Amino acid sequence: MRRILIIMLLPLMLAVGCKHKTETPAEGALYVRYASLPETSVAQVCGFQLCDTVSVDVVLLQAESDEAWQRMKNEFAIVDSIGVTSWLADTEEPATRVKWEGQPLLRIIASHDKQAIGLYRLDSEEQYDALVDYQLNKMTNDK
Amino acid sequence: MDIMNEKQFEELWVKAEAESHAEKLAAEYPVWRQKTRRTLSMAAGVALVLAVATPIAMSPSATGNYNKVYCNRAGIQDQQWVNLADELLMEG
Numbered sequence: 001m002r003r004i005l006i007i008m009l010l011p012l013m014l015a016v017g018c019k020h021k022t023e024t025p026a027e028g029a030l031y032v033r034y035a036s037l038p039e040t041s042v043a044q045v046c047g048f049q050l051c052d053t054v055s056v057d058v059v060l061l062q063a064e065s066d067e068a069w070q071r072m073k074n075e076f077a078i079v080d081s082i083g084v085t086s087w088l089a090d091t092e093e094p095a096t097r098v099k100w101e102g103q104p105l106l107r108i109i110a111s112h113d114k115q116a117i118g119l120y121r122l123d124s125e126e127q128y129d130a131l132v133d134y135q136l137n138k139m140t141n142d143k
Numbered sequence: 144m145d146i147m148n149e150k151q152f153e154e155l156w157v158k159a160e161a162e163s164h165a166e167k168l169a170a171e172y173p174v175w176r177q178k179t180r181r182t183l184s185m186a187a188g189v190a191l192v193l194a195v196a197t198p199i200a201m202s203p204s205a206t207g208n209y210n211k212v213y214c215n216r217a218g219i220q221d222q223q224w225v226n227l228a229d230e231l232l233m234e235g
Contacts, residue, residue, distance in 0.1 A: 025210055025211055027213050031213055035215040036215075041214070041215065041216045041219060042214070042215045042216075043212055043213060043214040043215070043219070043224040044212065044213040044214075045209050045211075045212050045221075045224050045225055045228050046209065046210045046211045046212070046213070047209050047210030047211070048208065048209050048225065048228050049208035049209065055209075055210075058228045060224055060227055060228060060231075062227070084234045084235050086235040107235075109231045109232065109234065109235030111230075111231055111234050111235075114227070114230070114231070116227060116231065117231075118227070118228055118231035118232070118235075120228075120232075131232070134232060135232050135233070135235070138229075138232070138233055139233065
């Protein structure tokens, strides 16, 4: 009898465990907005792990031509033409520069060499701190 | 000794048949019980392995340091995007 109970309980645990672990993240509004840009590869990395407990969603845009890169620069109001440009932005208007005041926002990093832009969505202070720590730790380890 | 009538004979016949069936069942019961126990044990073992292994296999850590990648281009490996996300953070 006890064995039958175990057999009935285990598949239930399995089902609950799988449901919890395999919930598929959805495509975000930002990805959908940029996915149709011409000559641009666009991706959304869901749950990019910054540390053991914190992850963020990242939308990446990579221009496939100089013209596409110029269009992206115009779209995001990027005036520099060398190195890396980064700023904090409004989640609805990525070209709008904002300051961190605890609200959800985007950390945007544009690389002229790679002709690519990364939009890291930060919904909490924990994510903001983890992103800064991730950059500092990686830079320290690379030295 | 009285001679049985047809009805009595029939009753005795049914009784004898039932007893022989019961004896046969009693003889087969230990084997049946052992087989059932073995089957239940195997099912419990399989369920236990599945319950432990499946969530581990499908956990985010099993796919690397991300959950899922959506992309508007075919043929680009997910890991390339994850690397790009990492490299941009290093540059920025």
